[in-house]
Amino acid sequence: NAGVTQTPKFQVLKTGQSMTLQCAQDMNHEYMSWYRQDPGMGLRLIHYSVGAGITDQGEVPNGYNVSRSTTEDFPLRLLSAAPSQTSVYFCASSPSLGALGYTFGSGTRLTVV
């Protein structure tokens, strides 16, 4: 019963590099989302998906790309990393958009130098 699995746990990137943060859930949840957490800023929504093939932007989408080809996976792509993207990234899932009780992954701590 893995829940929401995020990889990697830690990553250091150089400015301009690209990378993909992985998120997988095994609960057959339709809704998945990505949040970033910065000190004193709480959790801010980057992108979300209400099902395979459907994605939409959240509050802070610039510099990030997502796709949802399967129900289980929702990767987050950083196209050209910038120091402002240094943050802790959380993936969350729930049975549907608007359902209570999001399940969060344990996070990816990303540093861009």
Added chain:
Amino acid sequence: GQQLNQSPQSMFIQEGEDVSMNCTSSSIFNTWLWYKQDPGEGPVLLIALYKAGELTSNGRLTAQFGITRKDSFLNISASIPSDVGIYFCAGQNYGGSQGNLIFGKGTKLSVKP
């Protein structure tokens, strides 16, 4: 967009003391939720509130959904060391993208044994 004001930002208390934190919004929510984040982990749902005026308890935790639907508070009684962490309020509405959670900036709780 909607914003949540959560206070206090941080608290340093003695073990055994009671704790109170609150969240206010400029607009209404249909649901209020409270999450706790342990160091190095993702947020975990503590309490969900569905109705204006509702008071709900979960062990030593008590939360209330404000009558105006624009605020909520969380109380922790007789704090213990494992209460340490960051507490987030979150608001949620129904319909389309409003089903996404909007988080407060968090209250960091430290407990002195």
